[in-house]
Amino acid sequence: xxxxxxxxxxxxxxxxxxxxxxxxxxxxxxxxxxxxxxxxxxxxxxxxxxxxxxxxxxxxxxxxxxxxxxxxxxxxxxxxxxxxxxxxxxxxxxxxxxxxxxxxxxxxxxxxxxxxxxxxxxxxxxxx
Amino acid sequence: xxxxxxxxxxxxxxxxxxxxxxxxxxxxxxxxxxxxxxxxxxxxxxxxxxxxxxxxxxxxxxxxxxxxxxxxxxxxxxxxxxxxxxxxxxxxxxxxxxxxxxxxxxxxxxxxxxxxxxxxxxxxxxxxxxxxxxxxxxxxxxxxxxxxxxxxxxxxxxxxxxxxxxxxxxxxxxxxxxxxxxxxxxxxxxxxxxxxxxxxxxxxxxxxxxxxxxxxxxxxxxxxxxxxxxxxxxxxxxxxxxxxxxxxxxxxxxxxxxxxxxxxxxxxxxxxxxxxxxxxxxxxxxxxxxxxxxxxxxxxxxxxxxxxxxxxxxxxxxxx
Numbered sequence: 001x002x003x004x005x006x007x008x009x010x011x012x013x014x015x016x017x018x019x020x021x022x023x024x025x026x027x028x029x030x031x032x033x034x035x036x037x038x039x040x041x042x043x044x045x046x047x048x049x050x051x052x053x054x055x056x057x058x059x060x061x062x063x064x065x066x067x068x069x070x071x072x073x074x075x076x077x078x079x080x081x082x083x084x085x086x087x088x089x090x091x092x093x094x095x096x097x098x099x100x101x102x103x104x105x106x107x108x109x110x111x112x113x114x115x116x117x118x119x120x121x122x123x124x125x126x127x128x
Numbered sequence: 129x130x131x132x133x134x135x136x137x138x139x140x141x142x143x144x145x146x147x148x149x150x151x152x153x154x155x156x157x158x159x160x161x162x163x164x165x166x167x168x169x170x171x172x173x174x175x176x177x178x179x180x181x182x183x184x185x186x187x188x189x190x191x192x193x194x195x196x197x198x199x200x201x202x203x204x205x206x207x208x209x210x211x212x213x214x215x216x217x218x219x220x221x222x223x224x225x226x227x228x229x230x231x232x233x234x235x236x237x238x239x240x241x242x243x244x245x246x247x248x249x250x251x252x253x254x255x256x257x258x259x260x261x262x263x264x265x266x267x268x269x270x271x272x273x274x275x276x277x278x279x280x281x282x283x284x285x286x287x288x289x290x291x292x293x294x295x296x297x298x299x300x301x302x303x304x305x306x307x308x309x310x311x312x313x314x315x316x317x318x319x320x321x322x323x324x325x326x327x328x329x330x331x332x333x334x335x336x337x338x339x340x341x342x343x344x345x346x347x348x349x350x351x352x353x354x355x356x357x358x359x360x361x362x363x364x365x366x367x368x369x370x371x372x373x374x375x376x377x378x379x380x381x382x383x384x385x386x387x388x389x390x391x392x393x394x395x396x397x398x399x400x401x402x403x404x405x406x407x408x409x410x411x412x413x414x415x416x417x418x419x420x421x422x423x424x425x426x427x428x429x430x431x432x433x434x435x436x437x438x439x440x441x442x443x444x445x446x447x448x
Contacts, residue, residue: 026197041193044151090150094157095366
């Protein structure tokens with residue numbers, strides 16, 4: 001993206017969230033259907049902030065949605081009352097989702113960033 | 129007037145499409161964005177937002193990005209309240225003159241101002257007071273993390289006794305902040321505001337209920353939202369919700385609401401009251417209080433919290 005100088009910005013330093021006007025308010029359009037502008041931070045990447053990453057285990061999840069509500073970075077993807085996965089572009093690896101997960105063993109666990117998700121799922125701990 | 133969004137349980141709530149985006153630059157584990165998400169998801173009406181200078185503002189509007197999928201404005205440190213009051217007044221004027229664009233028909237936008245505790249308790253206080261006196265139909269949300277976290281952790285008038293901050297450091301001669309926290313909720317209630325409440329992000333149901341009540345109230349609404357700050361309160365980022373739980377269960381942050389400036393209702397009574405010591409012990413900013421010479425401050429804390437809880441209960445009972 002071309003960065004504009006201070007005197008090239010629109011007066012008032014306006015940034016747009018969407019490229020085109022939406023017929024409905026954003027709250028009625030799911031993120032995958034939104035015409036995001038490149039100035040929307042949805043298009044940015046903060047995955048490199050992470051040291052540990054949360055890995056999601058579908059088999060243990062009870063879809064309680066605690067992780068969804070307490071995620072500070074909008075990185076838990078939930079559709080139709082079901083938890084689908086983690087958005088690794090926006091997750092900063094804070095670990096709140098793992099802390100609030102109520103299942104035993106937890107259906108979200110923190111692993112080293114370099115561990116592949118399949119390997120992480122293979123070494124999932126047993127029920128305590 | 130559009131219908132209030134129905135939120136029966138968390139599963140239903142999770143179908144909301146967020147109007148706040150990730151890849152903002154808030155710290156990992158910051159409670160600010162949890163609060164903002166809960167508030168924005170509580171309504172399906174269009175929202176008009178403003179933010180005072182503070183963590184939320186500098187982290188969600190870093191050039192060239194914006195994290196807001198709604199109209200959002202930032203002007204200065206002190207005037208998020210007046211900015212949104214101006215927008216609200218303009219909307220009303222256009223409505224009166226029948227000059228609103230067709231796309232606004234049948235909609236009732238919500239005007240919300242966000243400010244940190246520095247912008248609310250100190251710098252923007254005069255402006256907020258003015259807005260509440262004029263009676264704009266708006267909601268002011270204070271994200272109360274008890275410190276100027278954005279500029280490196282200076283004390284604000286929301287910082288409680290004993291907290292170590294960069295301008296009230298604890299050490300050999302001092303135990304940190306010496307002044308008690310300003311009771312902003314009661315001050316705003318004293319303005320005669322129709323609805324004033326204290327909320328916490330970990331009690332999401334209580335929070336949604338209060339926010340929706342605030343939205344359906346005509347007039348200026350003040351919401352004091354506890355926002356646990358992982359950086360300045362000094363706890364691990366994954367403990368945000370745990371520390372918030374300690375705060376609400378130890379009654380350091382009692383959850384209550386005040387209607388029409390007088391009628392106080394306590395909305396959350398912890399089943400197991402936790403000693404304040406546990407809340408203080410979970411945070412690095414209070415760790416010096418556990419030295420023998422400062423231990424008396426913890427007892428004072430406990431007494432202060434107990435007395436305030438007693439006071440709230442008496443007020444609730446008397447209905448004044």
